[in-house]
Structures are given as structure tokens and as C-alpha cells.
Amino acid sequence: MKKILISLAMVLVLAGTMAVPAMAVEEGVTASVTVSEVIDITISDAGDNGIQFGELDPDTADNPDEAQSTADDTIPAVTVAINPATNVNCNVSLKGTDFHTSIPITGASFAEGAHDVAKTYMTTSYQSVATSVAPNTDVELWLFLSIPSGAAGGAHSSTYTYQIVKTP
Amino acid sequence: MVEMKRIAPVLMAAILLLVSASLVSAQDEAKYNFASAQGNKQLKVIPGGAVEGVIYFYNIEGNRITHISLEISKAPDDWIVEIDPPQHEIQVNVSGKIVTVTENLHVEPSQAVAQEPEEVPEGMVYIKLGDLGYALAKAVHIVVQVPETVEIGTQGDILIAAEAEWLGQTGAAAIKQAREFEFFVEVTSGQTEYTETIVGEVEKTETEKPGAAQSTQPESGEGVKPEVAPPTPPPASESGPVGASLMRWLPAIIAGVVVVLAAILIPIIVRRRD
Numbered sequence: 001m002k003k004i005l006i007s008l009a010m011v012l013v014l015a016g017t018m019a020v021p022a023m024a025v026e027e028g029v030t031a032s033v034t035v036s037e038v039i040d041i042t043i044s045d046a047g048d049n050g051i052q053f054g055e056l057d058p059d060t061a062d063n064p065d066e067a068q069s070t071a072d073d074t075i076p077a078v079t080v081a082i083n084p085a086t087n088v089n090c091n092v093s094l095k096g097t098d099f100h101t102s103i104p105i106t107g108a109s110f111a112e113g114a115h116d117v118a119k120t121y122m123t124t125s126y127q128s129v130a131t132s133v134a135p136n137t138d139v140e141l142w143l144f145l146s147i148p149s150g151a152a153g154g155a156h157s158s159t160y161t162y163q164i165v166k167t168p
Numbered sequence: 169m170v171e172m173k174r175i176a177p178v179l180m181a182a183i184l185l186l187v188s189a190s191l192v193s194a195q196d197e198a199k200y201n202f203a204s205a206q207g208n209k210q211l212k213v214i215p216g217g218a219v220e221g222v223i224y225f226y227n228i229e230g231n232r233i234t235h236i237s238l239e240i241s242k243a244p245d246d247w248i249v250e251i252d253p254p255q256h257e258i259q260v261n262v263s264g265k266i267v268t269v270t271e272n273l274h275v276e277p278s279q280a281v282a283q284e285p286e287e288v289p290e291g292m293v294y295i296k297l298g299d300l301g302y303a304l305a306k307a308v309h310i311v312v313q314v315p316e317t318v319e320i321g322t323q324g325d326i327l328i329a330a331e332a333e334w335l336g337q338t339g340a341a342a343i344k345q346a347r348e349f350e351f352f353v354e355v356t357s358g359q360t361e362y363t364e365t366i367v368g369e370v371e372k373t374e375t376e377k378p379g380a381a382q383s384t385q386p387e388s389g390e391g392v393k394p395e396v397a398p399p400t401p402p403p404a405s406e407s408g409p410v411g412a413s414l415m416r417w418l419p420a421i422i423a424g425v426v427v428v429l430a431a432i433l434i435p436i437i438v439r440r441r442d
Contacts, residue, residue: 011427038297040204040229041345047339049338049339050340084300085297085303157339158341162343
């Protein structure tokens with residue numbers, strides 16, 4: 001009788017162990033996470049004196065920034081660095097303001113990636129410079145300025161605004 | 169050997185000179201850094217309530233103070249959107265010249281640190297930037313207040329335009345940076361407790377009933393969106409709710425059979441042995 005009871009108890013324990021997982025209640029919990037969107041951009045120019053086109057004569061086209069390389073691609077006028085902290089791809093655009101009513105921004109242009117590639121002429125609205133630029137990448141720009149024949153004498157200045165946004 | 173001893177100090181001096189020269193030029197080169205971290209873009213608010221979005225600004229890659237001004241470029245008409253800190257004027261001494269700047273905030277250059285410091289300067293926070301460590305940042309709060317009358321389910325897009333500028337630029341073309349921050353605000357009931365009530369079955373039209381001819385594509389571009397998703401066959405690994413239930417209880421059924429068999433067989437075996 002004792003043997004029967006011990007054997008039955010062992011069988012019951014084994015059976016219980018098998019049955020417990022089936023009786024467990026399964027629950028699904030929704031998990032969500034939000035990662036901050038980081039955009040970290042540094043702009044630097046080649047010279048230590050800002051973007052300078054120097055003294056220019058009227059009726060001259062595509063005068064280069066004084067500090068940039070003109071014969072090779074070694075020194076861009078401006079470098080837009082998409083820093084490593086950035087965690088999205090970025091679109092880079094550029095717009096500018098008129099240097100003077102007689103020197104419109106449409107006379108200014110940029111070449112992206114090399115000094116002798118096709119130039120994009122600027123306007124007061126954003127012009128695309130580069131799209132879907134990955135983090136830890138530099139966008140290099142060579143800058144030029146044309147002076148019309150009727151340009152007013154004197155020192156004139158503009159503001160170049162670089163818009164960097166997440167690539168949609 | 170004697171020659172080498174004479175040349176060594178000269179070489180050392182030349183190397184030091186080169187290193188210090190490169191350091192000076194590195195200091196001179198202006199680095200205009202505009203860095204932001206935007207938290208949750210999806211915001212929820214109850215009718216008549218307010219919700220807050222946050223944007224952090226830091227400056228660990230630059231060597232000039234970044235002056236940032238923000239403005240609301242898009243928001244639903246009757247919603248109130250405020251930027252904290254608001255735009256204000258400050259006076260700055262730039263190389264001995266006092267300049268007035270309009271800004272919401274400015275961020276001074278700092279360096280990332282490996283561990284989050286315990287002491288944080290007033291009005292600032294440390295934000296984690298992956299492997300770079302922690303950066304000292306300033307927070308801008310975008311407070312969105314919706315009217316009491318706004319309907320639940322309404323969605324509003326808020327667009328904040330930011331512009332960063334740097335003082336003391338001497339070039340013919342000053343550099344600025346611009347960026348936009350978007351927030352999607354949804355008006356909800358605010359009810360946090362979960363409730364679910366079956367309203368009733370969706371009445372099907374004659375053409376939708378089983379057996380009726382169905383087309384998988386809308387007839388025209390103005391096709392009506394189905395309110396209920398069409399049933400999809402279960403994946404090959406699944407065998408429907410009955411099969412799944414059976415599979416789940418199979419160990420328990422086997423255990424039951426084992427117990428019954430044991431209850432019958434063990435006494436018989438034990439008696440035979442005795």
C-alpha cells in the first residue's frame with residue numbers, strides 16, 4: 001500500500017509539472033520607445049576672416065572666395081559637417097540675401113563637392129545643396145560671386161543661411 | 169652619434185613649434201555649431217488643456233556662442249502656442265563693441281563628458297549623446313494650449329522655425345543656420361482607464377455577404393475604404409483558435425491521462441509483485 005501511494009504521488013508531481021505551463025495566463029504588453037532626434041551641424045570656413053571675395057571689378061563673373069582652392073579640390077570655402085551625434089540623415093539647403101540692390105544674390109553661386117563642378121546660382125529662397133547626407137559626413141562648398149556692370153562701389157555684405165533638416 | 173645629439177634638440181623645437189602653430193590656427197578657425205535634440209514629437213492633449221514639447225540645444229563642436237531665435241511658423245488658428253524662454257534682447261560685448269541681440273536663448277561652447285556630473289548649472293540639463301557622452305544643454309519648452317471646444321480626435325501640426333547666428337563674423341557673407349521642429353498634437357479624451365465596449369456587428373450589404381462576388385480593388389480612385397479589414401488567412405505556423413487552444417492544453421491532457429493510467433496500473437503491478 002505504501003509503495004502504491006509513493007508511486008502515485010510521484011506520478012502526480014510529474015503530471016502537475018507538465019500541466020502548470022498550460023494553466024499559466026499569457027499577457028501581451030505593448031512596448032514603445034521614443035528616441036530623440038539629434039541634428040548637430042558645424043559650419044566652418046576656410047579662412048580665419050570669414051567668407052571674403054576681396055576687391056572686385058564690375059562686370060566680372062564667378063569670382064571665387066579668397067581662401068578656397070581654385071585649381072584643385074583641397075580647400076573648400078565652407079564645410080558643413082554633419083557631426084557624429086546626429087542620428088538622422090539630413091538635407092542641406094542654402095539661401096542668401098542681396099549684397100546690395102545693384103549686386104543681387106542671384107550673382108552668387110556654389111559648387112558642391114568639387115571646385116569645378118556645375119554651379120548652382122543662389123536666390124533668396126532655399127536651393128538644395130545635398131540630400132540625405134549621413135551622419136559623420138562633410139558637405140564641401142566652393143563659393144563664387146559675379147559683379148554686374150552697374151554695381152555700386154563700396155563694401156557690401158550678405159547673409160548666407162544654411163538650412164539643415166531631417167531627410168523626410 | 170654626437171651629430172644626432174646636436175640635431176635632436178633642434179628637431180624637438182621644430183616639432184613643438186609646428187604643434188603650437190597648428191593649435192593657434194585651430195583656435196582661430198571659427199566653428200559655428202548648431203545642435204539640437206528634439207524629444208517626443210507626438211503630443212496628446214485634452215480639450216481645454218495644455219501640453220508641452222521640449223527641444224534641447226547644445227554646443228559641443230563649436231567655438232563660438234550660438235544665439236538662437238525661435239518663432240512659430242505654423243499652428244492651428246485658435247490654438248495658443250508659446251515658446252519658453254520667449255524672445256528677448258540681450259547686450260553682448262563683441263571684441264570691445266556692445267551689440268544688441270534678439271534671441272530666445274544662447275548656448276556657449278562646452279565639452280561632452282563621459283559621465284553625467286552630479287552638479288548641473290542652473291537652467292541647464294545634461295543630455296546623453298550615444299557614445300559621445302553627456303552634453304550640457306538648454307531646454308526650450310513649446311507650450312501648446314487647445315480650446316475647450318476642440319473636438320476629440322482633432323490633430324494639429326505645430327512648426328517651430330529656429331535660426332542660429334554668430335557674432336563677430338568679419339566676412340562679406342555672414343553665416344547663419346536654420347532648422348525646423350515639428351510637433352504633432354492630438355486631442356484626446358484624457359481617459360487613462362481602459363474601457364472597451366462592443367457596439368454591435370457591422371451590417372453587411374448583399375454584395376459583401378459570403379458567396380457574393382467581390383472585387384479586391386475599388387472600382388475607381390474614389391473607392392470607399394473598408395471599415396473592417398478583410399479576414400486574412402492564418403499563417404502556416406498557426407492552426408486557428410481551436411487548434412491553438414488544444415495545443416496549449418495538450419500537456420495538461422497528457423498529464424491527466426498519465427495520472428489515470430498510473431492510478432489503474434500501479435496498484436496492479438505492485439499487487440502482482442507482492
